[in-house]
Amino acid sequence: MFVVTTLYTAVVRRACIAGVLFLVSIACRDSPPSDPPRAAAPPSLLLITVDTLRADRVGAYGDVSARTPAIDALAARGALFTNAFSVAPITLTSHASLLTGRYPAGHGARHNGMRVDLAVPTIAGSLSRAGLVTGAFVAAFPLDRRFGLIKGFQTYGDTMPRGPDGRPANERAGRVVVDEAVGWLEQHRSERFFLWVHLFEPHAPYGDARGGRPAQARYADEIREADRQVARLTDALGGARDSTIVAFTSDHGEAFGEHGEIAHSVFVYDTTLRVPLILAGPGIAHRTVDVPVSLVDLAPTVMRLLGAGAFDADGVDLGPALAGTALAGRTLYAESFAPLLDFGWSPLRAVRTGGWKYIAAPRPELYRVATDAAESINALGGERQRATAMQAETDRYSGTALPAGRTTDRETAARLQALGYVSGGRSGATRPDPKDRRAVAARIAQVTSGELHGPALERMLLRILEDDPRNPLANLRLGYVLLESNRCARALPRFRAAIEAGYPSADAHLGLAGCQAAGRDFTGATATLRAADATEPGNPVVLANLGLMLSDGGTPEAAINPLQRALTTDPELHQARFGLAIAFARTGRRTEAANEARELLRRLPATSPQRAEVERLLRAIQ
Numbered sequence: 001m002f003v004v005t006t007l008y009t010a011v012v013r014r015a016c017i018a019g020v021l022f023l024v025s026i027a028c029r030d031s032p033p034s035d036p037p038r039a040a041a042p043p044s045l046l047l048i049t050v051d052t053l054r055a056d057r058v059g060a061y062g063d064v065s066a067r068t069p070a071i072d073a074l075a076a077r078g079a080l081f082t083n084a085f086s087v088a089p090i091t092l093t094s095h096a097s098l099l100t101g102r103y104p105a106g107h108g109a110r111h112n113g114m115r116v117d118l119a120v121p122t123i124a125g126s127l128s129r130a131g132l133v134t135g136a137f138v139a140a141f142p143l144d145r146r147f148g149l150i151k152g153f154q155t156y157g158d159t160m161p162r163g164p165d166g167r168p169a170n171e172r173a174g175r176v177v178v179d180e181a182v183g184w185l186e187q188h189r190s191e192r193f194f195l196w197v198h199l200f201e202p203h204a205p206y207g208d209a210r211g212g213r214p215a216q217a218r219y220a221d222e223i224r225e226a227d228r229q230v231a232r233l234t235d236a237l238g239g240a241r242d243s244t245i246v247a248f249t250s251d252h253g254e255a256f257g258e259h260g261e262i263a264h265s266v267f268v269y270d271t272t273l274r275v276p277l278i279l280a281g282p283g284i285a286h287r288t289v290d291v292p293v294s295l296v297d298l299a300p301t302v303m304r305l306l307g308a309g310a311f312d313a314d315g316v317d318l319g320p321a322l323a324g325t326a327l328a329g330r331t332l333y334a335e336s337f338a339p340l341l342d343f344g345w346s347p348l349r350a351v352r353t354g355g356w357k358y359i360a361a362p363r364p365e366l367y368r369v370a371t372d373a374a375e376s377i378n379a380l381g382g383e384r385q386r387a388t389a390m391q392a393e394t395d396r397y398s399g400t401a402l403p404a405g406r407t408t409d410r411e412t413a414a415r416l417q418a419l420g421y422v423s424g425g426r427s428g429a430t431r432p433d434p435k436d437r438r439a440v441a442a443r444i445a446q447v448t449s450g451e452l453h454g455p456a457l458e459r460m461l462l463r464i465l466e467d468d469p470r471n472p473l474a475n476l477r478l479g480y481v482l483l484e485s486n487r488c489a490r491a492l493p494r495f496r497a498a499i500e501a502g503y504p505s506a507d508a509h510l511g512l513a514g515c516q517a518a519g520r521d522f523t524g525a526t527a528t529l530r531a532a533d534a535t536e537p538g539n540p541v542v543l544a545n546l547g548l549m550l551s552d553g554g555t556p557e558a559a560i561n562p563l564q565r566a567l568t569t570d571p572e573l574h575q576a577r578f579g580l581a582i583a584f585a586r587t588g589r590r591t592e593a594a595n596e597a598r599e600l601l602r603r604l605p606a607t608s609p610q611r612a613e614v615e616r617l618l619r620a621i622q
């Protein structure tokens, strides 16, 4: 007989891992056969973004220990921008600005999980309309098609691998992404194309932390692997190489303790804003460009290089800089709304102009970045007038609040609502300054990075909760650490605390229900799962667990509807289908039970160990 409770727990755990990590993871140098070289026709575009890549970890940017030959080769034949800055240290926000040429306020995706305003033009949309074939292959869930970057791409490869239970992972290997992209290139190399490839290797966790190798060494290893994949891509251009503009960049950097920061997302220091930017291809001479530029400049620049005309953007065409002409002085903007959306702290906004950088915060900061690139001396005291002017300039790009119309999607609304636990009706001016919370932010970043495991993870979570007892994320994660080590009595209050603090997803409910089920409190678990369904309506993992619980609790007829709803949203949720077959069998609906079991066999991989159990069920039904 199928053991419902075992699989039930498995589903609960997977749900947590997927959800929590999100809120928060060879080279074949043979060139493909060459197509005949083409005349000076308008070029194609290959955009490569390596997530979380600091400029100063690339050989071409001066890191003598870097192992980045493919990126360096691009720089050797193209233009390298030594002072390129992201608009936000956040994956979706930054990529949305790359593809729209707009600052975050212009496209609306101020954080991962929000949606890009579909009314805003993208280079993919414009190039597709101009007759180019368009394809994108991405390596991580924050860029999933549901968040809107699919717009204008005829092909959008964002399918993440699934575990044995059918739950999708949050990221996939660059090797797999590039396999897909190269397959696409082989089909379209002889046409005009726009191909965007996103690699996730340098993002935490950096490789396998268990060997004790230091984080920065593992980070460098991941960059090396990303570089191997860049080589495979540029090699795959084959005969199209001479007619393809290659744009190489990253969405943001990574902090290893600078300014007390770990990883990225909260602060807007250049540690996480400075990125590599290289343009290579027909008509681009080799040169180094030192003038500060922003990722919003890429869209108007490549559109002109592709002969697609002017592109309405916040950024400017960098064409003059590529030709060796100075660019007019201007202001560059960057922000992070992660402090507000994740913690209820003040957002951070920054402008850079004339060698100065101003960070608008409850306690503002001013750095003379022309001579203090590390942003180590706050020059605000002696530069009041400059600071006042730069504050006014910052406000022209964005206020401290998010416009209501842009945040109406359910997930974001729930996030904002959840902030009650820290914001407590505070106005923007009196929210905590993130730099006054940098220690707790660094601890949370270590938790969400996936770098900590076992007792080290537990100690870190307890430390966060000493400082901030109601922190919903820390309570949730500690709950799962305790649940997974069979300490449910201690886990229960943690999950309850996370729910009370308004944790904006069903993960805390799923953990609580898991503990209740382990303690054989099936009535309590069912009630918790119904509450989870209200918190996050339509979440297939909640529905699957609710169905399994009802079926196991003696009401299989009531289980059928939630299980079917779970499978409508996610047909690959194998436990739900197995549970549905059982629920049908228990209610005497043998034909439907057999149909679901056969469908499951059709979907399970040939090597799946679960097949034997499904085959046993099928024999029992017949």
Ligand SMILES: [Zn+2]
Residues within 6 Å of the ligand: 051, 052, 090, 091, 092, 251, 252
């Ligand atoms: Zn990123």
